[in-house]
Amino acid sequence: MTISNCTQQKAIAPEFWERRQFLTAAAASFASALAPAHLWAQEEEAPTFSFDMLTERMKDLAGHPYAAPEPVHGFLADLDYDAYQRIRFRPEQARWQEKGVTFRLHAFHPGWLFKEPVKINEVVGTSVHPMAFTTADFEYDDEELAQSIPPDAEMPGVAGFRLHAPLNRADIFDELIVFQGASYFRALGKGNSYGLSARGLAVNTGLPEGEEFPRFSEVWLHRPQPGEETVTVFAALDSPSVTGAYQFDITPGATTTVDVTARLFLRKDIKQLGIAPLTSMFLFNGADAGPFDDYRPAVHDSEALVLNTQAGETYFRHLNNPPRLASSYFGALSPRSFGLVQRNRDFEHYLDAQAHYERRPSLMIEPLGDWGKGAVRLVEIPSDLEVNDNIVAFWIPDQDTNAGDALEYTYRMHWGMSPQGAAPERLANVTRMRTGEGGVAGVQTDTGTRKFVIDFAGGLLDHLPENAQLEAVTSASNGEIVEAVLSPVNGRNEWRLVLEVRAEPDAIVELKAGISGYERTLSETWMYQWINA
Incomplete structure (x- = not known):
């Protein structure tokens, strides 16, 4: 049982496709890769948008049976790992390039592991405008593949998106945050490189009956105005057991903050609801190298779970790569914060000149409001590869979660080298x-x-x-x-x-x-x- 890091793990190409057959079929089949209807497709005119309106629509959707998304087909469905890795978004096609706008928007091409397209919308004032992406927005490094694809064909949706901002230098738009795959996303603070991920929600993670992966099916981005330092993203979450309306207020900085509001509506009884889930990788470190014969003294995106209680206590739980599936629970009453941290910032601790694990961000979750009684659960999964995310942590509320329930959680995420709460100042x-x-x-x-x-x-x-x-x-x-x-x-x-x-x-x-x-x-x-x- 291993959670895959989709940006690194290699997939097996479909054996029934010969290369020339694939390229020949691509052009003919592209036009049939139609987009699934988005939430406002039935409206004759685009309505006004607000978070409360999205909330009401997701509440109503929870009263209907789950409808699985229509996957892409045609050549998009048959892209293998190698072909997908040779497709890049053209930086000159970035949205929001107007003077003074602090953010740039890039999209991810659908296909390979990302077969369920996500609709992207722009909110200007209160009006919704679908954001269309075409093959002209992407660079196809494989010449034969590029020649077989219509030059300006509209995509049925995208695999996700990323935002860029002047994070490290005022004259360079660095990657800031990425949303791609189910409800996964990850962000950077100043000086960071990508490491651990967050998710919108965890459902029955680490339970024998199997995990359910809710996904962000549609996204609305509030168009930033010149000089604005915060960008807002709204998302619709959907799965067989739950729907949700999410708001993310993203502010880049030395420590990047993401304020999250999650409004959840349960279709079914859920045995274990995981709030503010975090996903990371821990292979080994100097504490116990285990079976790894490696020149590097440590390989991990995160080294510990940190929990800060209302009583002023700080718990530092070293992570482990266990011989079998392991789980730990840390009870708390509305904790001040919890998260997965990478405290050691010395290159010599890792000696990896490519991965640079010393730059991976720590991520602390700060509950806003009273979360009541519950526990932080830590799941550690055996792994022998550093491309596998084998660490999961999330908050479990101490209450029944039944069909028909409506829940709301708000919290602030701190992504950075040394975010608030990652290490106590007054304690050793x-x-x-x-x-x-x-x-x-x-x-x-x-x-x-x-x-x-x-x-x-x-x-x-x-x-x-x-x-x-x-x-x-x-x-x-x-x-x-x-x-x-x-x-x-x-x-x-x-x-x-x-x-x-x-x-x-x-x-x-x-x-x-x-x-x-x-x-x-x-x-x-x-x-x-x-x-x-």
């Missing part, structure tokens, strides 16, 4: 973790234990003498902490906690540790799930 942070065979290093022993070494730095620890009387606060669920030793690291403003842990074979052990002293908490709480496989 976990700087590294290592694991290994228990016992005394360099001595052959058979203690039956596993050693965990956690280093803390920052906060008040930077100002305490080495003889300070501090206490390690530790716990182990389904295992035993045989020994816990806390001591300063000579010559560094760091304190090291060493745990020796024992557990039964195949036990799933939840570990927790932190530092306290002077009648106060001095560090964030380190957490880890150890499977004694």
Whole structure:
């Protein structure tokens, strides 16, 4: 069970297509690749648009049976990985190139894995105007393929879109945010390269009955005016179990923020509804390289899940590439924030001159309003390839989610190198973790234990003498902490906690540790799930 990162994973080409047959058929079949009707297709004139109007339409749609989207056909349906990768949007065709407009819009070509076209609309004032894209908007690097395609044929929709803005330099329009595939999207802060993704909604993720993937079926973009620093995107979400109306207010910056309003209408009972889901990749790091014989010391888009509670506690849960499907739950009452973070920004930590994992963004979710009681669920999926997204995290409300329910959630997403909430300032942070065979290093022993070494730095620890009387606060669920030793690291403003842990074979052990002293908490709480496989 692996969630694919569609922008990287290679697909198998259809074997029944010979190349010349494919190219010959392309021109003849393109005209038959008709667009599915969008939500206002039945109107004689384009109506005015508002988020409330979209909400009412999605509420009404939830009262009707789900209608699966009509996929593209003709040559669009038969594009393989290689052909699709040679199709590019022409930058000179970008929408919104008027002077003073801060954003540019590019589209993604339909086909390959993206066989369900998405309708794109522009909202000017309150009026809706469909945005048409044609083959003239795209560059076909394969000459034979390019010659076989009508020169200005209208697309039945697109696979998604991306927005560009002057993120790193005032004179360059950098990629800012991408929406492509189901309800997936990902954004960048200043200095970032693409890493983890977000989704509009998660339905029954990691459950035995199988996951459902709602999709954004139609999108409305509010045309930005010169000088505006925020762009607004509206989206219709649809699936067999739920419909939804979404609003995204996107503001680029050193930390890019996306304010999200999600209004959901349930067609069916849903066993597990995942709010603000995040998807990332973790293969290995210095804590435990596992079976990977790799020159790189770490390969991951995110290294930890962070949860900040209303009580001022911060939980830092190191990620893992487990031997089997694993899951952890972190209960909270309307948390201040949670997310997946990439704290280590040193090239030497990764040594990857192409992927540059040190540039991958952290993403923190800040609930707006009272989310009530619930839990953050972390799902970790075994993976042997770095092109697979194998980490999922989302909020599960502590309430039944039944057919006919109407729910609304608002939250702010922080994408960047060090977004708000990714690391507490007043508490010491976990700087590294290592694991290994228990016992005394360099001595052959058979203690039956596993050693965990956690280093803390920052906060008040930077100002305490080495003889300070501090206490390690530790716990182990389904295992035993045989020994816990806390001591300063000579010559560094760091304190090291060493745990020796024992557990039964195949036990799933939840570990927790932190530092306290002077009648106060001095560090964030380190957490880890150890499977004694």
